[in-house]
Amino acid sequence: MEVIIFVFAALGALAGGLGVVASRLPVRNALSLLLVLGSLAVTYLLLAAQFIAVLQVIVYAGAIVVLFLFVVMLLHRQLGAMSPDRLRWQGPVAIGLSAAFLILMLLTLRFATNAAAPAPAEFGTVESVGRALFTSFALPFEVASVILLVGIIAAVVIGRPASRPVAAPPRSSAPSPVGAPRR
Amino acid sequence: MSVPLEAYLALSALLFVLGTTGVLVRRNALVVFMSIELMLNAVNLTFVAFARQRLAIEGQLAVFFVVVVAAVEVVVGLAILIAIFRTRDTVDIDDVDLLRG
Numbered sequence: 573m574e575v576i577i578f579v580f581a582a583l584g585a586l587a588g589g590l591g592v593v594a595s596r597l598p599v600r601n602a603l604s605l606l607l608v609l610g611s612l613a614v615t616y617l618l619l620a621a622q623f624i625a626v627l628q629v630i631v632y633a634g635a636i637v638v639l640f641l642f643v644v645m646l647l648h649r650q651l652g653a654m655s656p657d658r659l660r661w662q663g664p665v666a667i668g669l670s671a672a673f674l675i676l677m678l679l680t681l682r683f684a685t686n687a688a689a690p691a692p693a694e695f696g697t698v699e700s701v702g703r704a705l706f707t708s709f710a711l712p713f714e715v716a717s718v719i720l721l722v723g724i725i726a727a728v729v730i731g732r733p734a735s736r737p738v739a740a741p742p743r744s745s746a747p748s749p750v751g752a753p754r755r
Numbered sequence: 756m757s758v759p760l761e762a763y764l765a766l767s768a769l770l771f772v773l774g775t776t777g778v779l780v781r782r783n784a785l786v787v788f789m790s791i792e793l794m795l796n797a798v799n800l801t802f803v804a805f806a807r808q809r810l811a812i813e814g815q816l817a818v819f820f821v822v823v824v825a826a827v828e829v830v831v832g833l834a835i836l837i838a839i840f841r842t843r844d845t846v847d848i849d850d851v852d853l854l855r856g
Contacts (some may be wrong), residue, residue: 666779
């Protein structure tokens with residue numbers, strides 16, 4: 573039973589991963605990412621990580637993918653058209669190197685480890701994760717909240733539209749070079 | 756019958772390599788971001804799998820922090836992407852080469 577669920581989740585994750593990399597439509601890329609994240613949440617459940625599975629669905633599928641979709645919709649007009657590829661050799665070389673890396677990683681696997689001991693019932697629940705989080709990992713937890721705050725501020729600062737005063741002085745002489753900072 | 760640890764590791768390796776391929780091959784900055792998320796998730800899977808194997812909750816806590824940092828990374832990265840799009844009118848990373856010298 574567990575194996576069947578794992579096989580389906582793995583196939584879903586791999587199909588989604590292929591979709592993320594290969595699809596030409598950005599919306600399909602984002603939705604494929606959603607498939608990967610959902611499948612991985614299932615594998616987390618198989619691995620007795622209930623809290624992480626819920627976290628995966630809420631934060632990744634609920635927030636990050638929605639943010640991706642939001643940006644895809646925002647930039648929709650331009651996303652389809654790409655200039656012709658100037659580095660034609662890059663694609664094949666990248667695929668070859670990635671395949672070599674994959675083979676290297678798979679060669680390190682030895683199907684010889686003992687089966688995992690059955691997990692105690694409280695392993696991976698919100699209670700056990702939360703207890704570790706608020707005792708031995710209290711400092712990293714606080715640092716994580718600071719990182720989130722920094723991220724919020726950074727997003728606001730970067731995403732703020734360039735301020736254009738109403739009585740702006742007329743543009744002098746040469747137009748600013750493309751890509752020059754506007755602030 | 757339970758799934759062996761190595762099956763999870765193999766799945767994780769496959770997903771990670773898909774992510775690296777996406778970063779190296781695709782030129783749409785949004786897709787590159789999604790591939791990075793793919794790699795982060797592959798590593799998360801190994802964390803959870805080893806945590807299960809060793810019955811150590813610390814692996815799941817590592818995943819927690821990875822998710823937090825990934826959320827921040829996506830927010831800041833997409834903000835930068837929109838800022839680039841506003842000034843350069845493109846999300847093609849081959850066209851954004853101001854630092855090339």
